[in-house]
Structure formats: structure tokens, C-alpha cells
């Protein structure tokens with residue numbers, strides 16, 4: 212069986228058979244069939260190989276090399292496009308991850324141009340995904356910010372919250388960044404207490420998801436309620452409530468780790 216995706220960073224010498232994703236201003240450019248994959252001859256025909264401000268190897272998708280071309284927002288094509296948020300809710304999780312990887316690599320290259328220690332212009336390292344300062348040798352890898360996301364449960368009920376920064380009207384799991392020097396578990400206990408005033412007992416790791424807005428890695432957990440009274444932090448949370456499985460409101464979209472945590476809990480309680 213061919214693995215769907217194999218990571219690689221070095222551009223192949225011959226790009227004739229490489230497929231390309233094209234991104235401009237954080238959006239994926241789609242072909243006339245609505246696919247984000249372009250053949251090399253199509254990319255050349257559109258003139259994008261010359262126009263691209265950057266090109267990076269992403270890896271092998273079903274054994275075919277895949278690169279991403281970054282176009283400047285000024286050269287945004289008139290073709291159909293897909294926002295990164297839409298891409299992250301695509302049904303195919305591997306394709307979702309590939310789009311997220313492409314976006315993060317381009318954002319990283321755009322935002323890391325000079326050494327933060329000595330201000331020299333950075334150069335690209337070819338054997339790994341890195342930029343290096345030619346003066347002081349400081350190396351810059353793509354930045355990843357780890358976050359925890361947790362579904363707190365109490366029997367069958369789930370604690371869901373509507374955050375102050377939510378654009379959509381749904382209720383979701385609690386989430387927060389891991390601080391320097393903190394373990395994921397410590398961050399989880401701290402975030403739950405800070406955001407809603409509860410203590411949680413047993414934690415169960417679920418799975419993780421790369422979340423390219425702009426460079427988060429979400430670590431998903433289930434946690435059981437231990438003690439405390441709901442006391443949402445008004446700086447973070449508009450409303451937090453316990454939801455029974457038969458009386459759910461609007462949920463986070465499919466494809467998100469929050470939704471996967473909720474669905475996993477619902478499957479468990481409905482079987483039990």
C-alpha cells in the first residue's frame with residue numbers, strides 16, 4: 212500500500228512530474244475541476260513558475276512529489292480559490308494536513324527574513340526545513356505553538372463554551388496555549404481553572420491536529436470533572452454550559468479536533 216503522504220524538504224532536481232499547490236494571500240488556487248493540484252505544464256502555462264516568490268518541497272503525495280508555489284497577493288489569479296479555513300474542513304484529513312503544511316511553510320518564510328539575534332538576512336538550508344544566519348549561524352525552524360484543547364465531561368454531560376473571539380455562534384471545547392516550561396497536562400489543568408473555575412480529575416489523551424492559524428499544534432484531551440462551580444472568565448468566555456447528549460446546540464464544524472472530541476464522547480455514551 213502507498214502511504215498517502217511522505218514528508219520531504221529537498222526540491223527534486225527534475226520537477227517535470229511534480230504536482231503543485233498554488234497559494235496567494237493565504238488562499239489555495241483551484242483548477243477548473245476544483246482541485247488544488249496543478250501539473251507542472253499547467254503551472255508553466257499560467258506563468259506561475261516564473262511569478263512565484265517562493266517554491267518549497269512539501270513531500271510525496273501518493274508517490275508523486277508535491278511542491279507549493281507562493282504568489283504575492285498582487286499577482287492573485289482570477290481562478291476559483293479556497294480559503295485555508297475551508298481547506299481545513301475538507302473531508303480528506305491528509306489533504307487537510309497538506310494544505311496546512313503548505314500555508315505554514317509560506318508564512319514561515321515570509322515572516323523569517325532576518326536573524327533575530329544579529330539582523331543579517333537569512334539563507335535557506337537545503338537538507339532540512341530551516342533558515343540559517345550566515346553571520347552567527349543561528350538556525351530558524353518553522354515555528355509551532357503547542358496548545359491543549361479539552362472536552363470536560365461529567366457523566367454524559369459535556370462542558371462547552373462560546374469564546375469571546377468566536378466568529379460563528381457554536382459552543383466548543385476549552386483550549387489554550389502551553390506556556391514556556393509547562394507540560395501539556397499542567398497547561399490543561401491551568402486553562403480549565405482559569406477559564407471556567409473547575410478542577411478536573413482523570414485526563415485521557417485523544418489525538419493531535421496541526422492548526423495553521425498561523426502555526427498551532429492542538430493536543431486533544433478528554434478530562435472528567437472533579438470539583439468546583441462554573442465561573443467563566445468574562446475576558447475569555449461569553450457563556451459556558453453543561454450540555455446533555457440529547458440537547459446539543461450548535462457544534463464546531465466537522466474536520467475540527469473539537470468536533471472529533473465531542474463525537475468520540477457521544478459515541479461512548481450512546482454505546483454505554
Ligand SMILES: [Zn+2]
Nearest residue numbers: 326329344347
Ligand atoms: Zn545572526
